[in-house]
Structures are given as structure tokens and as C-alpha cells.
Amino acid sequence: MKVTVNRKSHFNAAHRLYNADWSDARNAMVFGKCANPHYHGHNYDLTVSVTGEIHPDTGFVMDMKVLKKIIEEEVEEAFDHKNLNEEVPEFATLNPTAENIAVVIYNKLKPKLDSDLVLSITLYETARNYVVYSGT
Amino acid sequence: MKVTVNRKSHFNAAHRLYNADWSDARNAMVFGKCANPHYHGHNYDLTVSVTGEIHPDTGFVMDMKVLKKIIEEEVEEAFDHKNLNEEVPEFATLNPTAENIAVVIYNKLKPKLDSDLVLSITLYETARNYVVYSGT
Amino acid sequence: MKVTVNRKSHFNAAHRLYNADWSDARNAMVFGKCANPHYHGHNYDLTVSVTGEIHPDTGFVMDMKVLKKIIEEEVEEAFDHKNLNEEVPEFATLNPTAENIAVVIYNKLKPKLDSDLVLSITLYETARNYVVYSGT
Amino acid sequence: MKVTVNRKSHFNAAHRLYNADWSDARNAMVFGKCANPHYHGHNYDLTVSVTGEIHPDTGFVMDMKVLKKIIEEEVEEAFDHKNLNEEVPEFATLNPTAENIAVVIYNKLKPKLDSDLVLSITLYETARNYVVYSGT
Amino acid sequence: MKVTVNRKSHFNAAHRLYNADWSDARNAMVFGKCANPHYHGHNYDLTVSVTGEIHPDTGFVMDMKVLKKIIEEEVEEAFDHKNLNEEVPEFATLNPTAENIAVVIYNKLKPKLDSDLVLSITLYETARNYVVYSGT
Amino acid sequence: MKVTVNRKSHFNAAHRLYNADWSDARNAMVFGKCANPHYHGHNYDLTVSVTGEIHPDTGFVMDMKVLKKIIEEEVEEAFDHKNLNEEVPEFATLNPTAENIAVVIYNKLKPKLDSDLVLSITLYETARNYVVYSGT
Secondary structure, three states: OEEEEEEEEEEEEEEOOOOOOOOHHHHHHHHHHHHOOOOEEEEEEEEEEEEEEOOOOOOOOOOHHHHHHHHHHHHHHHHOOEEHHHHOHHHOOOOOOHHHHHHHHHHHHHHHOOOOOEEEEEEEOOOOEEEEEOOO | OEEEEEEEEEEEEEEOOOOOOOOHHHHHHHHHHHHOOOOEEEEEEEEEEEEEEOOOOOOOOOOHHHHHHHHHHHHHHHHOOEEHHHHOHHHOOOOOOHHHHHHHHHHHHHHHOOOOOEEEEEEEOOOOEEEEEOOO | OEEEEEEEEEEEEEEOOOOOOOOHHHHHHHHHHHHOOOOEEEEEEEEEEEEEEOOOOOOOOOOHHHHHHHHHHHHHHHHOOEEHHHHOHHHOOOOOOHHHHHHHHHHHHHHHOOOOOEEEEEEEOOOOEEEEEOOO | OEEEEEEEEEEEEEEOOOOOOOOHHHHHHHHHHHHOOOOEEEEEEEEEEEEEEOOOOOOOOOOHHHHHHHHHHHHHHHHOOEEHHHHOHHHOOOOOOHHHHHHHHHHHHHHHOOOOOEEEEEEEOOOOEEEEEOOO | OEEEEEEEEEEEEEEOOOOOOOOHHHHHHHHHHHHOOOOEEEEEEEEEEEEEEOOOOOOOOOOHHHHHHHHHHHHHHHHOOEEHHHHOHHHOOOOOOHHHHHHHHHHHHHHHOOOOOEEEEEEEOOOOEEEEEOOO | OEEEEEEEEEEEEEEOOOOOOOOHHHHHHHHHHHHOOOOEEEEEEEEEEEEEEOOOOOOOOOOHHHHHHHHHHHHHHHHOOEEHHHHOHHHOOOOOOHHHHHHHHHHHHHHHOOOOOEEEEEEEOOOOEEEEEOOO
16 A cells, blocks of 8 residues: 655755856857856755555654655755855756756655655746656 | 546544554654644645546546535545544544545545546645555 | 735644533534534644834844744744644633634734734635734 | 656636537536536646656756747647637537647647657646646 | 634636727727637636624624625626626626626625625736725 | 736846845844855745726726736846846845845836836745835
């Protein structure tokens, strides 16, 4: 009896889209105003989804208080009120698109969960654009 | 040509998390303030998802008016403005976590639907925590 | 230059509507299923609105971190995961309708704010019903 | 490393549910007030979901600016502020249920996307009713 | 001690914007695609706000069950799944803009409420456009 | 017969909170992580509210297409995908708190509207914090 439990969180960050191998002109052409060298920013809304069996003793797939703490330590403390390009090591050479941010969050959270749990990451960059990554 | 149709509903209920095989101290340790013996409560938001072929005559997978009525009879009348632990027989000995409530709703609705329809239950316990159960 | 700053919060609680001066039959007639003696519950969504001048040094009407802490101490710690009728002294003899809960929250928060600030309370009991109280 | 990117859009349209092979009485019986010959209408909320590999140069599955433009040309210009039954050729003989609208949108968008991308359509007809179609 | 109680409702309707004293060309120029003679439609979201004293016996400004019934009878039955221009008498010669619909709803509800209660109408035509009318 | 019409918009921007007359230490103490010199960012959600008489010819307080264009020119083009501190002249010496951004938007929009219309600005900095400014 597998159930998916989902926990929402959020962080506010600055970023710009930028490929260091390209000229400024090509960055501007491909990424438009998202390439602004002075940065812009977003309220990122995150949903972390964990699928597994219900433990008969607790009725939980996993304790949401534990999941909340893992998200705080691995995501909120690392990303909230930060400049993703300048201050988050994972994006030193990786373009902080919503797609890549979702993959980085997945890779940070996966080792913190029991190995039999399945993880999926949903990340809203704006109210109209969001991405989903499930590890494959 | 399979389509999933989704119908939202809601109910307001009191509950507490509690394992009768445990001491009060262990219940308090595991479930925290959710174990409060005086109960607390939630506005539960429910999405019932039904997947099947589109009927060429109607353009419907199933008549949403029928699905709405099944949800009212099986879920809203049974759970709304109730104390889940005290008044809903399914939780007499089953801990009313969001996971278990979703499984109970699935088991109540499944026999009311045509057997070739696939059912999935999404249950929000709060705006930040929700679960999904699809029967396996 | 007066601006209203607004901070959202929430708490989950059990309650029942009940007038101790009335018979059970009259309580049931007036309050319907809200009078259920076993209680039901809600996710209450709260918006606290504070109106005042912008301080030229900070650009703030008041520090939202301070307002957040006042709401946590006065409202969340007092009401969250509680049974309002049984465990919150203000409702020992006061019927915990959304209207009365909003007045109680106003009266708890007003003395904690600078006296030149104007306070208003918005309380959602469900996604469809909410109340506003501004102190007069 | 497959990621799903999602773009939201919306259009406002009139429609009625109607099967031309049936009598008016049978249409009224099956479709209820949705069969009103004078039409009614909805704000349709659309989510277009596209799954594929992240391009290492851009960090994108596909450029959202391109997807936005395809949705505008294929869906918004064709459906927005239109009477679906009277003015949209796909529904000349096809009943414009949410299910059928989702299939039509899928069939219009699929040929505009790279063939290795997987498409899914989510369409809200009201805040409480929505459908999902993924092409099979 | 005055409190405002608010009740949300909704209806789905077709309409077009049209001034019968104008040429078709002028209607098209002023109202754009909203003048489409084949109609378009919306999910209208309505909030009815009623301000008054809290009754000490009930803790209510007014019984929300009563307000819900008045809204159903006066607004939902009259407007839901209707063509506003063709089927709702108030719009036979009045242009069904959001502004005018809000005024019509106000005028229908006001006589049904106790005369010491203050009424305000909020009407969302789309998620991005809404109007408020308070009777003066 | 005065009605308030409301139009929603949004922009994404980077900012930091900073008082140039203060030491870095005092900025950090007062503004916390919002003072991060590398900036962070937000999806700002804006509601522009305009109150006036309904024009009998159109049924409009003002043409929403005109209001939408004014907001695009005065707010979206000036603020979207910008660094408010570095790139928006109004914040060269003014701390870009939500309060001050709302006042700046009010001052930019007011001269573009007919002088008999009343303007109010609602600005969400996050889903939990928002401000309202009405010009006095």
C-alpha cells in the first residue's frame, strides 16, 4: 500500500541565466531579460514528494516533521535569500534554470531519505512556470 | 484515448493521532501536538481522480454529477463535521493520519465506480501537507 | 503616508458552536452540524493588518519579523492544535464562532502594538467563509 | 535526466454540451443545465506539460518563450473569447466537454513540438473540475 | 462591535459586451473581442460581504446558512449556466460588464437582508480582473 | 454609483534592503538576511484598484485594456527582471521595502489616470506578506 506524501516549502532568491562559454550577445539572445547581469529574482515554491509504504505503527510513510527539517537544512538554509549564481556552490558553473535547480534539490535530498523511498521534486519559478524532476 | 477527470470536494473534521498500543508518553513523543487528547481539526481538501476512456456519445469519462453524488454520500456525509476518531467506524482502531484517511476514502469509493475505471485519491490535510493514494 | 502591512499565519483547531444557556435541541437547531458535541475542526487562515506611517530610516511601517513573533506568541501558541472550547480560556463561556475568534485575536494583539498603529483581523474559517474585525 | 516543464495559460469561452444525434429532451436529461441552448461559459485554465532531457548548453528542456508562443498561436487565438460550438471547427460535430477540449488541444500542440518530447494537457473547466490527457 | 462576514459563491455564464445604441463597428472598437456576437463566457467568483453587530446569543453577525440560501436563490439560480444578455432580464438593456453585474447583485440581495446590515459585493470576472460595489 | 475595478499584474525582481547612512553591521542587524549584499529576489504580485463612477455608455469605470497598458508601461517595463537597487532610479537612495515600492508605483500611476479616479495599490512581496497604499 504505497502512498505519496508531499510537503510544501519556499525560498526567495536572486539569479540570472548565463552560459559562461557563450558571448554576452549570445546569452542575451537566448535568455532574453533573464540574462540581465544585475540579476532578478523569484519566490520559488517547492513541493517535495516521497512515496513509500505506510508504516502500520504510525500510519505515516515518513514523519513530516523529519521531512520538514531535512528540507530546511538542505534547501532553505542553502538557497533562501541568496544569489544562486554567486553564493550557491552547485551553480558556480551550472546555469540556475528551474530545471537545474530541481535536479540539484533532488540530489541534495535523496541521500537523506531511506533508500526504499521514491523522491520527486516540483519547483515553481513563477505562478505560471514550474518543473518536475523524479530522478531519472 | 484515456483521460483523467478530477473532482474537488472538502470536509471539516476533528481528529488526533494516536496508537492505542502505545503509552501516552510514546504517543506524545511520536505525534507531538497532533496527539493532543482534546483533538484538533482540519479543513480537508479532497481531489478524486478517475481515469478511463471517453464515451463517444457523451464526451464524458463519467458523468461528473454522478461522481459528485458518490463523493457526497460516501465521504462528505460520513466525515464532514465529525470527530474522525470517535464517530467514524473505520478509524475506531486505525490511526487517522492523512495517509490512512486517503486509503479509507479509496476503499469506500472504488466499489461504487465501474470496474474498468482507475481511481486515485489526493487529500490535503493542510495547505502545505498532502498525500496521494492510487490503490497499490 | 500611511501604508497597511499584512502578515498571514494559520492554526489548526477543533471547536463546536454551543450556547450553554440553551438546550441541546436548540443548539442543534441553530448551529446544525456545527453543534456536534464530539467537535469538528478547521485550518484557520489569519491575516493581521497593521496601518501606520512608513519610518523613513527603515522604509517599514513595522518590522515584519517582530509582527511574525507577536502572532506566534499570542495566537499560534495559544490556538494551534488545540480544542478551542476546552483548552482556550477566552472561549470557556464565549461561543467560538469565526466572529468571536477574530475579536479575541484583535484583543490579544492590540496591546502588543504601538498605540498609533491601526489593527485589523481577517480570519478564514473555510475557503468560502471569512470574517473581518477592525476594533469598532 | 528527464524533467517535465509546465506552462500555464487560460482562455475564456462560451459552450454548451450537446449531442446532435439526440433529441433535445435527451440532451437536457443527460447534460442538465450544461445543455442550455443559449450557451454558458467558463474561464478555462490550461497547463501544458512537456517532458524531455535537459539540454546541457541552456539548462532548458525547451525554451518557455517558444512554448508560450506556440500556446498563444494554437490555443489562445483559436479559443479565447470564442463560442466553442459555433466558431471553433474542431467542435462542429464534437461535443466540447472538458475531456474533448483537452484531446483537441493535445492534437494541435503535439505536431509543433520536437518529436522526442512527451506532452500532457491539464484543463480546468472550473475550480473544482479538471481533466488530464497525455495522448494515449 | 461590528464584524464583516464574507461568503464566497460562483456561477458560470455566457455574455457579450454590447451597447445597442452603437453601430457594430463602434461596439467592436470599444469592447474588442468581448463584443463577439457569438458570446464568450466566464466562471464568475462572487464574495458577498455583510457588516453588522455580533449577536451575543449566537456569536453570529448573521447565520451563514441563511446567507448561503439567499445567494443561491437570488444569484445562482438566476445567473448560473445562463446567457446573461439573452436570459437574465436585468441585462435586457444593461451592458453586462463586471461593474453592472455587481450592481445588479447588490440590488437583488440588499432587500433580503436586515436593514441595519451593510452589504458589499466583490465579483471576479477572471483571476486577474475583479470589481467591488458597496451601494453608494 | 461608485465601483472599484481591480487589475492584477506581476513582476520578478532582485533587491536588498539597505540604508546607506548606516554601517553594514547595523544594516545586517535591522534587515537580517534581507540585507545580503549579493541580493535576493521575489515574484511581486500587484493589484491596481481604481474607484470611480460607472460610465453609462460603456458600463465601465475605465477600460481595463487601457489600465493594463498603463501598468505594463509604468510598472512592468520599469521593474520586471530588474535589480531594483541598481537599475530603478526611484530606489537609488530609497530603500526598496514593499511599503516604498507600493508608494513609488502609486506615484507613477496616479498622473496617468483621470483626476476624478481614486487609486489604491496592493503589493504582495511573498505569499504571506503584502502591503496596501492609497495615497494618503
